[in-house]
Amino acid sequence: MADPKGTLGGMLRQARDRLAACGADDPALDARLIVEHFSGSSRADAIARPEQALEASVVQAIEAAIVRREGGEPVHRILGFREFYGLKLELSPDTLEPRPDTETLVDMTLPFVRGVAAREGVCRILDLGTGTGAIALALLSQVENSMATGTDLAEGALLTAGKNAERLGLGARFSARKSNWFAEISGRFHLxxxxxPYIGTKEIDELRADVRNFDPLLALDGGADGLEAYRRIAAGSMRHLEGDGRIALEIGYDQKRLVTEIFAVAGFRLVEAGRDLAGNDRVLIFQR
Ligand SMILES: C[S@@+](CC[C@H](N)C(=O)[O-])C[C@H]1O[C@@H](n2cnc3c(N)ncnc32)[C@H](O)[C@@H]1O
Known part of the structure; x- marks a missing residue:
């Protein structure tokens, strides 16, 4: 009989037990993601053929991934990709790992993007701080007559966003541009x-270790009170938004009132607010 450590089922059990012992939030899921990724197997394989033998190099790669996970590295950082809105997005050290809560922002803006695309023939989107390209690419994947510019200050993020767009067949409608918020942007956008980044500088140290140690600081640090980026975005939006355009923002759970005030001073009113999967205030949509 094959050494159970070298079989698909045995490896899954071993990975799950080790990750449970180190306190991972969801050891069964992490084990499955790691084993499937490095062995090229599927969930169905694990059910139908748990005795399937794994090559020594595969076992080694899985072992190495488990050690990284035991050390606190998030599972998607180890795999190098994360699913967002049904899209497989490559990650890099310069990109935030896109979060499921951000899908709320995509859900809430899609009807507007569809409406503009149907009415005007095209919807032009500007995604400020695009990271992996998550928000822009999710919208482009859902609405054919749309195009997006994704900006970031991190060149590594722009490179990754561009690669994600190409791999997903969205490259012709996505352009990545290095810009400090609106500094290098010209023209007007519908959305x-x-x-x-919306975490106050002093609160960064209090974040969970997996966020603090593996998401880039540039993606987290929102300045002294966490609101610096909103001030910059509010200040530049009037010049870059079409007359009947919308601004859709993700916010921290306690920032709704303050961000609404910042945009009111810049001439925008709140037209919609949404909560995330945990019921926290998470998305604000403004227009003139
Ligand atoms: C919270 S992350 C969001 C990434 C991505 N949009 C997402 O939702 O997964 C914020 C992004 O803003 C970028 N960023 C930070 N400061 C910036 C600036 N001054 N100008 C443009 N982008 C900036 C970061 O590099 C990071 O990619």
């Missing part, structure tokens, strides 16, 4: 979206 400005952003999930900017």
């Amino acid at each position: 400005i979206v952003s999930n900017p």
